[in-house]
Amino acid sequence: MDSKTQARLTTRANVFKALAHPSRLLIVEELARKERCVCELTEMIGADMSTVSKHLSVLKGAGIIQDEKRGLQVYYRLKMPCVLRFFDCVGEVIETNVKEQWELVNLR
Amino acid sequence: MDSKTQARLTTRANVFKALAHPSRLLIVEELARKERCVCELTEMIGADMSTVSKHLSVLKGAGIIQDEKRGLQVYYRLKMPCVLRFFDCVGEVIETNVKEQWELVNLR
DNA sequence: ACACTATTTGGCAAACTAGCCAAGTAAAAT
DNA sequence: ATTTTACTTGGCTAGTTTGCCAAATAGTGT
Numbered sequence: 001m002d003s004k005t006q007a008r009l010t011t012r013a014n015v016f017k018a019l020a021h022p023s024r025l026l027i028v029e030e031l032a033r034k035e036r037c038v039c040e041l042t043e044m045i046g047a048d049m050s051t052v053s054k055h056l057s058v059l060k061g062a063g064i065i066q067d068e069k070r071g072l073q074v075y076y077r078l079k080m081p082c083v084l085r086f087f088d089c090v091g092e093v094i095e096t097n098v099k100e101q102w103e104l105v106n107l108r
Numbered sequence: 109m110d111s112k113t114q115a116r117l118t119t120r121a122n123v124f125k126a127l128a129h130p131s132r133l134l135i136v137e138e139l140a141r142k143e144r145c146v147c148e149l150t151e152m153i154g155a156d157m158s159t160v161s162k163h164l165s166v167l168k169g170a171g172i173i174q175d176e177k178r179g180l181q182v183y184y185r186l187k188m189p190c191v192l193r194f195f196d197c198v199g200e201v202i203e204t205n206v207k208e209q210w211e212l213v214n215l216r
Numbered sequence: 217a218c219a220c221t222a223t224t225t226g227g228c229a230a231a232c233t234a235g236c237c238a239a240g241t242a243a244a245a246t
Numbered sequence: 247a248t249t250t251t252a253c254t255t256g257g258c259t260a261g262t263t264t265g266c267c268a269a270a271t272a273g274t275g276t
Contacts, residue, residue, distance in 0.1 A: 001131075001134060001152060001153055001154055005134070006130060009130035009131075009133045009134055010130045011202055012130075012133055012195070012198050012199075012202070013127070013128050013129050013130045013132075013133055014128075015198045015201050015202065016124050016125075016127040016128040016133075016194075016198070017124075017125075017128040019121070019124040019128075020121050020122075020124040020125040020127075020128045021121050021263090021264085022114060022117035022118045022120075022121045023109075023117075024121075025117045025120055025121055025124075026109060026113070026117055037222080037223095038222070038223060038224095039221095039222065039223085044109060045109055046109050047265070047266090048265070048266055048267080049222080049223070049224090050223085050224075050225080050265080050266075050267080050268095051264075051265050051266070053223060053224055053225085054224085054225090054264085054265085055264095057224080057225095062201070063201050063202070063204060063205040063208075064201060069223090069272090069273085071222090071273070071274075072220095072221055072222045072223080072272085072273055072274065073221095073222060073223085074222075074223060074224090079204075080197065080200065080201045080204065082196075082197035082200055082201075083197055083201070085193065085197060086124075086194055086197065087120070088190075089188065089190035089191055089193060089194065090120050090123045090124070091120075092188065092190055093123050093170070093171050093172060093188045093190075093191070094119055094120065094123065094171070096171055096187075096188065097171040100171075129233090129234085131234095145252080145253095146252070146253060146254095147251095147252065147253085155234095155235075155236090156235070156236055156237080157252080157253070157254090158235080158236075158237080158238095158253085158254075158255080159234075159235050159236070161253060161254055161255085162234080162235085162254085162255090163234090165254080165255095177242090177243085177252095177253090179243065179244070179252090180242085180243055180244065180250095180251055180252045180253080181251095181252060181253085182252075182253060182254090
């Protein structure tokens with residue numbers, strides 16, 4: 001694999017990495033509905049605010065979400081709504097897996 | 109976050125995790141073109157065959173690819189081609205990031 | 217200027233991931 | 247039956263990620 005391909009794939013992999021955590025997926029799903037401040041997201045996730053803040057900075061670093069400070073709060077919103085289209089396919093993958101496991105079990 | 113949501117998100121995150129590595133993305137791209145045996149993929153990636161085999165088992169475990177043994181070789185193929193649709197959006201995300209950095213640089 | 221609130225950052229331990237090598241398995245060829 | 251080839255698995259080390267706590271920063275209100 002040449003270094004140009006390597007670089008291209010690493011950049012792409014980083015976007016997937018940003019989405020590869022349950023709390024970060026919850027954040028994306030929630031921001032798809034409406035913008036939210038860190039305290040609201042922290043409440044939903046139920047982790048330390050510093051932990052949530054770090055998750056947010058991973059998503060922001062990947063260019064998936066955006067922030068805006070208003071007064072004391074920082075509001076985050078979904079910057080690339082196209083990521084929501086991922087979820088259909090991910091659902092399909094999981095559904096297929098479940099079906100296959102079910103069939104395996106039913107072979108007596 | 110209740111435990112049902114937690115479970116749903118963890119399952120979904122695992123699909124993204126499987127895609128979150130440059131070699132695994134190369135594998136997916138290549139299998140989108142045609143099925144390949146482990147030795148061909150190993151050649152392309154340029155890592156130890158045992159490493160490639162482990163990457164393949166991550167993708168297989170996530171339900172994204174499928175294998176079939178024929179003689180001495182094991183052939184892998186893309187099982188869920190819908191993941192290819194991810195790439196358009198990932199490209200869009202990266203392009204947007206690059207544009208923004210470019211604009212930042214050009215502010216004098 | 218001081219206290220208060222919302223958020224980010226640094227530091228650290230625990231858990232996880234990646235890659236190599238060596239050893240194991242399974243089908244094919246001799 | 248033994249050897250060879252293609253692949254997988256186990257074991258180990260190095261590097262990365264996660265999450266908590268404590269400390270720092272930045273606005274707001276008094």
